[in-house]
Amino acid sequence: MSDKSAGTLAGKQPVTPIIAMPKRPAGTLYRGREGMWSWVMHRITGVAIYFFLLVHILDTALVRVSPEAYNAVINQYKTPLMGLGEIGLVAAIGLHALNGLRIILIDFWSVGTKHQKLMFYIVIGLWVVLMVGFVPRQFMHIFGGGE
Amino acid sequence: MTTIEAPRTPAPVRRPRGGVNWEKWGWIYMRASGVVLVVLIFGHLFVNLVAGDGVKAIDFAFVAGKWADPFWVAWDTALLWLALIHGGNGMRTLINDYANNQLVRTVLLSAVAISTALLIVLGTLVIYTFDPCPAGTAADLLPSFCPVP
Amino acid sequence: MADNTNGADNTNGADNTNGMIEDGAIVDGVHYHQFDIVIVGAGGAGMRAAIEAGPGARTAVISKLYPTRSHTGAAQGGMAAALANVEDDNWEWHTYDTVKGGDYLVDQDAAEILAKEAIDAVIDLENMGLPFNRTPDGLIDQRRFGGHTREHGKAPVRRACYAADRTGHMILQTLYQNCVRLGINFFNEFYVLDMVMTEVDGLEQPSGVVAYELATGELHVFQAKAIIFATGGFGKIYKTTSNAHTLTGDGVGIIWRKGLPLEDMEFFQFHPTGLAGLGILLSEAARGEGAILRNAEGERFMERYTPTLKDLAPRDIIARSMALEIREGRGAGPNKDYLYLDITHLEPAVIDEKLPDITEFARTYLGVEPYTEPVPVLPTAHYAMGGIPTNVHAEVLRNNTDVVKGLYAAGECACVSVHGSNRLGTNSLLDINVFGKRAGKRAVEYVQTAEFTPLPENPTAGIQSILDMVRAGNGTERIAVIRKELQDSMDRNAQIFRTEESLKEVTDLIETLRARYKNIQIQDKGKRFNTDLLEAVELGFLLDLAEVLVYSARSRHESRGGHMREDFPNRDDEKFLVHTMAYRVGDPESTDAGEHIRLDWKPVVITNYPPMERKY
Amino acid sequence: MSNAVMESKPSIPEEIPTFTATLIIRRFDPEVDDEPRWQDFDVQMHGTDRVLDALHKIKWEQDGSLTFRRSCAHGVCGSDAMRINGRNRLACKTLIKDLDISKPIYIEAIKGLPLEKDLVVDMEPFFDSFKSVNPFLMAGSVPKAGKERKQSPVERARFDDTTKCILCAACTSSCPVFWTDGQYFGPAAIVNAHRFIFDSRDDNAQVRLDILNDKEGVWRCRTTFNCTDACPRGIQVTQAIAEVKQAILRGKA
Numbered sequence A: 001m002s003d004k005s006a007g008t009l010a011g012k013q014p015v016t017p018i019i020a021m022p023k024r025p026a027g028t029l030y031r032g033r034e035g036m037w038s039w040v041m042h043r044i045t046g047v048a049i050y051f052f053l054l055v056h057i058l059d060t061a062l063v064r065v066s067p068e069a070y071n072a073v074i075n076q077y078k079t080p081l082m083g084l085g086e087i088g089l090v091a092a093i094g095l096h097a098l099n100g101l102r103i104i105l106i107d108f109w110s111v112g113t114k115h116q117k118l119m120f121y122i123v124i125g126l127w128v129v130l131m132v133g134f135v136p137r138q139f140m141h142i143f144g145g146g147e
Numbered sequence B: 001m002t003t004i005e006a007p008r009t010p011a012p013v014r015r016p017r018g019g020v021n022w023e024k025w026g027w028i029y030m031r032a033s034g035v036v037l038v039v040l041i042f043g044h045l046f047v048n049l050v051a052g053d054g055v056k057a058i059d060f061a062f063v064a065g066k067w068a069d070p071f072w073v074a075w076d077t078a079l080l081w082l083a084l085i086h087g088g089n090g091m092r093t094l095i096n097d098y099a100n101n102q103l104v105r106t107v108l109l110s111a112v113a114i115s116t117a118l119l120i121v122l123g124t125l126v127i128y129t130f131d132p133c134p135a136g137t138a139a140d141l142l143p144s145f146c147p148v149p
Numbered sequence C: 001m002a003d004n005t006n007g008a009d010n011t012n013g014a015d016n017t018n019g020m021i022e023d024g025a026i027v028d029g030v031h032y033h034q035f036d037i038v039i040v041g042a043g044g045a046g047m048r049a050a051i052e053a054g055p056g057a058r059t060a061v062i063s064k065l066y067p068t069r070s071h072t073g074a075a076q077g078g079m080a081a082a083l084a085n086v087e088d089d090n091w092e093w094h095t096y097d098t099v100k101g102g103d104y105l106v107d108q109d110a111a112e113i114l115a116k117e118a119i120d121a122v123i124d125l126e127n128m129g130l131p132f133n134r135t136p137d138g139l140i141d142q143r144r145f146g147g148h149t150r151e152h153g154k155a156p157v158r159r160a161c162y163a164a165d166r167t168g169h170m171i172l173q174t175l176y177q178n179c180v181r182l183g184i185n186f187f188n189e190f191y192v193l194d195m196v197m198t199e200v201d202g203l204e205q206p207s208g209v210v211a212y213e214l215a216t217g218e219l220h221v222f223q224a225k226a227i228i229f230a231t232g233g234f235g236k237i238y239k240t241t242s243n244a245h246t247l248t249g250d251g252v253g254i255i256w257r258k259g260l261p262l263e264d265m266e267f268f269q270f271h272p273t274g275l276a277g278l279g280i281l282l283s284e285a286a287r288g289e290g291a292i293l294r295n296a297e298g299e300r301f302m303e304r305y306t307p308t309l310k311d312l313a314p315r316d317i318i319a320r321s322m323a324l325e326i327r328e329g330r331g332a333g334p335n336k337d338y339l340y341l342d343i344t345h346l347e348p349a350v351i352d353e354k355l356p357d358i359t360e361f362a363r364t365y366l367g368v369e370p371y372t373e374p375v376p377v378l379p380t381a382h383y384a385m386g387g388i389p390t391n392v393h394a395e396v397l398r399n400n401t402d403v404v405k406g407l408y409a410a411g412e413c414a415c416v417s418v419h420g421s422n423r424l425g426t427n428s429l430l431d432i433n434v435f436g437k438r439a440g441k442r443a444v445e446y447v448q449t450a451e452f453t454p455l456p457e458n459p460t461a462g463i464q465s466i467l468d469m470v471r472a473g474n475g476t477e478r479i480a481v482i483r484k485e486l487q488d489s490m491d492r493n494a495q496i497f498r499t500e501e502s503l504k505e506v507t508d509l510i511e512t513l514r515a516r517y518k519n520i521q522i523q524d525k526g527k528r529f530n531t532d533l534l535e536a537v538e539l540g541f542l543l544d545l546a547e548v549l550v551y552s553a554r555s556r557h558e559s560r561g562g563h564m565r566e567d568f569p570n571r572d573d574e575k576f577l578v579h580t581m582a583y584r585v586g587d588p589e590s591t592d593a594g595e596h597i598r599l600d601w602k603p604v605v606i607t608n609y610p611p612m613e614r615k616y
Numbered sequence D: 001m002s003n004a005v006m007e008s009k010p011s012i013p014e015e016i017p018t019f020t021a022t023l024i025i026r027r028f029d030p031e032v033d034d035e036p037r038w039q040d041f042d043v044q045m046h047g048t049d050r051v052l053d054a055l056h057k058i059k060w061e062q063d064g065s066l067t068f069r070r071s072c073a074h075g076v077c078g079s080d081a082m083r084i085n086g087r088n089r090l091a092c093k094t095l096i097k098d099l100d101i102s103k104p105i106y107i108e109a110i111k112g113l114p115l116e117k118d119l120v121v122d123m124e125p126f127f128d129s130f131k132s133v134n135p136f137l138m139a140g141s142v143p144k145a146g147k148e149r150k151q152s153p154v155e156r157a158r159f160d161d162t163t164k165c166i167l168c169a170a171c172t173s174s175c176p177v178f179w180t181d182g183q184y185f186g187p188a189a190i191v192n193a194h195r196f197i198f199d200s201r202d203d204n205a206q207v208r209l210d211i212l213n214d215k216e217g218v219w220r221c222r223t224t225f226n227c228t229d230a231c232p233r234g235i236q237v238t239q240a241i242a243e244v245k246q247a248i249l250r251g252k253a
């Protein structure tokens, strides 16, 4: 940094401090590490899956109404847009599930807390593998030829 | 000299415990169900989205075909119950964390409880009262094992 | 905020005609409280007293810090007691070491009590839950410490009971935990700034204390039958010090301003191993575990000064030897102005187990890796041997013989005197426990029969005028500047080596600083959490205490323990085997210290150990 | 002459060049402000200076009304936990040079406890939680008069980590669960319960386990590890909480 404020050195009179710039956050975002971000992610994915589940049960319930109704709705799942959504769903479930296992290991494995960061990166790694396996296939299914 | 009102907060009131320890059992349940759910969900996703033609393959006939097998009936029932209670309990924690207003909290908690319960009942009914070959439906919509009318 | 204040806005008891105001009353914005015993200070000494007093009498502990923030928590090395758990030892040897360590200025009856009751003091703490380190048989483990020997100086002995290198932390926590267990009333972040005295039968008697509540800026008067001062030390008169920013000697200063005497103020201990440039302490425990002091040439220079005890000689001797090494050009570093503490020959596992904190200090603050590099160290102002004179029951003395009824002092602020002119390491944690307990016990006995002393007409007048002076002051001086000038000069002129010349210089400076202090201005004019205001008040105490220290030092024409006069390099038992007693007299505003300080002398109690030459 | 040695003393800091650091501090004066505001200060610092030194410099040379708690200045008293660049740290243990000084340093009070003034928060709720876990030895046995209770070094080591706690609140006020409603006991209280639950001399572990088996007890911990990361004493806080959870599940310490 520059030496622009050498004048503030041990001066007799107080240097009037510069009043803050107008827009500052009310408070800074807490800069947690792996543990905190994995939790944030776990929460968000958990809620997302829950809401998906609600909808999913409702649509499946249409099988009791009539095959036509069910098929009409389920066809919506087959549009490219929903296809992408399904990628999101799998991504969310994948993260939630893998991280859920990490949490369980932290809780029950005596040295789990010690390795939590490493396990976090393993979760991310496995998740990437999962997605690499799933995404191309899903693209094939939704965009790919086939009748 | 005026008295400035003491800025300090009163001690939080610790509510006495009673009845079932929801937090503890909830905690245990989340983990127990979690492990099982991994198998159930990935099995479910694999069969529905990956195997064969993926999502494209899903239709009434597909579902009916699956539920003709008691194995998949049991699988989906377990999935339904475990996942909904898991998710519902997760939502309960979240609401307890963020809804500070007692009224809002009660409303949200009831909403989650009701929707979870309702859907469990609904889902279970659907699985067990499912009729794979409802009368008056075009045969091409039905699974192959349905008697041709 | 008080843990247990009776918050009711009770103005019914607002009747001060008989000097008794009901507990919980608020009169003219001042809160009134009544307790049998009021303890000022929640460090080791204060809380040890509270544990004795709490169950026996209505007790309040008033502390300017949350109890667990007290500086007892910074103590690292250990607490001495001749438990003989690991090797042969007995309290009589401990007494001898204490007397000799204090260069024979120790009151030997008190030292005997200290050493004898040490054993119970340690066991009490263990029973209260303190997690001492253990021997393989499950007993309290002990380690070596400077000046503690077997058979009257033959060889170092393992006498210090310890919990890693956070013994003080564990003592403070354990005592606080037990206060919580007993439900002691704490008034945290209440600054006691004055003691109120009322004339009874021609004698000034303490009737209460006045405290400033940091959170609200309001005053509280605590009327009490017995008052125990346990406010700790005042190392902040020096710049390089192991003491906390909050150790400004308020309690000692209050007693001084009441015209009561202060004893042996010239004796201040400089601990040999402060982190160079910072003053943060590296415990003597390091040397107890085998660390070695080295000069720039890597020589273990203490072998030359104290061939028997070497690096475990008492602190005054080591600190002086270090200063000599540097003066003779064997200091390390670019300016040849510090020395090394070397623990590189110790096993990292031993270091981690026994000295984890201090190695971390070196790493954090100097960026030195103690496993592999020697740590730069320098003596640092550490401990006030002097303070409020008490007898062995912790009762405060009015003069050489008479006690002030209902007034007690314990811990570093008091002078019993068990430390004489130089305290042995680990004897202070012991002191606070032994004499804290005694103070608490004695106070309970006293309040059983004593009556409240009526409060005077306007108990807050004294402190209110000081607060008004500081708040309203719109002069040109900043407190930080005055404080820094004081501390710099004390480090230069009244540290390990002193001469008439240097002491005169700092005396003159203090007189001008006292004048400038009247011309200060603070910037925070608010009521809530006004730490600016309190720093100003604390500075007033620092100036007073520095003045007494220097004044007493000028009059002691000898060298003894922590007081080393280069112009009088020898100990002079003929003239100076006496305690200094300083009184504030006359006009405190006068610019010549001699006009408002009077010195007197008090004989040293000698029982078994006639003064001898001090060799290690 | 006699003092030549001492005069040139504080040489170590001098070797390291000075630099200017900008601190942006979240201020709040309850008697004036409705809301906290940010204020910038430039200070000249040495390489070995800590954030606490910077705050002192501001208070002593620029603005005396800046308010914060501090005492020991070397990380053992627990007074000065604050949020430095978004993380809970002790100001006296954070060296300026270890922060990225090309950017301003953000300093604000710890989160989740009522803000009183500038960097000072109300510690009462924190200490109340601490007190409510019975943080003191409750031994059933009476030791032999004048003797210590025995405890082997192994038993002693079992709870060593959690005896280091200085009650600074860095952990509790870093915990996202504690921020939500402040009802959770918080990691510090659990750490101090752990210290006694696993002390072989204590016979009332069950009492504390029951307390922590509460709605606001250990089960609210979601293993976010912020506490462990924040603890200036290096206590493995999350590990301690995990051990308490297991002890409750197994019904034995």
Ligand SMILES: Cc1cc2nc3c(=O)[nH]c(=O)nc-3n(C[C@H](O)[C@H](O)[C@H](O)COP(=O)(O)OP(=O)(O)OC[C@H]3O[C@@H](n4cnc5c(N)ncnc54)[C@H](O)[C@@H]3O)c2cc1C
Binding pocket: C040, C041, C042, C043, C044, C045, C046, C062, C063, C064, C065, C066, C067, C070, C071, C072, C073, C074, C075, C076, C077, C078, C079, C080, C167, C168, C190, C191, C192, C193, C230, C231, C232, C233, C242, C243, C244, C247, C249, C250, C251, C281, C283, C382, C383, C410, C411, C412, C413, C425, C426, C427, C428, C429, C430, C432
């Ligand atoms: C770094 C360091 C290491 C040490 N290591 C050892 C060691 O290993 N062995 C050993 O025996 N000794 C050691 N000592 C010395 C010993 O720790 C202290 O002398 C002793 O702890 C003092 O205890 P105390 O109770 O008298 O005071 P403190 O613990 O300092 O407590 C003073 C109390 O008074 C309160 N107070 C002060 N002023 C006011 C006021 N105006 N109003 C209200 N309350 C007030 C404070 O809030 C505090 O609670 C060490 C000292 C230091 C600095």
Ligand code: HEM
Binding pocket: A039, A042, A043, A045, A046, A047, A049, A050, A051, A053, A093, A096, A097, A098, A100, A101, A103, A104, B030, B031, B033, B034, B035, B037, B038, B041, B083, B084, B086, B087, B088, B089, B090, B091, B093, B094, D221, D222, D223
């Ligand atoms: C695939 C297997 C799954 C595993 C292994 C798993 C695991 C977990 C675990 C261990 C927790 C507890 C986290 C904690 O206490 O910190 C949790 C929380 C949660 N789960 Fe799951 N889960 C899975 C599937 C699901 C599903 C299908 C849903 C939605 C219905 C869901 C929704 C939630 C929610 C909302 C939470 C609460 C999050 C929080 O409190 O932070 N989970 N999960």
Ligand code: SF4
Binding pocket: D078, D164, D165, D166, D167, D168, D169, D170, D171, D172, D187, D188, D191, D230, D231, D232, D233, D234, D235, D237
């Ligand atoms: S556990 Fe660590 S962070 Fe928490 S209060 Fe104790 S010392 Fe501070």
Ligand code: F3S
Binding pocket: D171, D174, D175, D176, D177, D178, D186, D187, D220, D221, D222, D223, D224, D225, D226, D227, D228, D237, D238, D241
């Ligand atoms: S930050 Fe909070 S969530 Fe648990 S791991 Fe620590 S207590």
Ligand code: FES
Binding pocket: D069, D070, D071, D072, D073, D074, D075, D076, D077, D078, D079, D080, D081, D090, D091, D092, D093
């Ligand atoms: S000032 Fe004591 S911990 Fe920072």
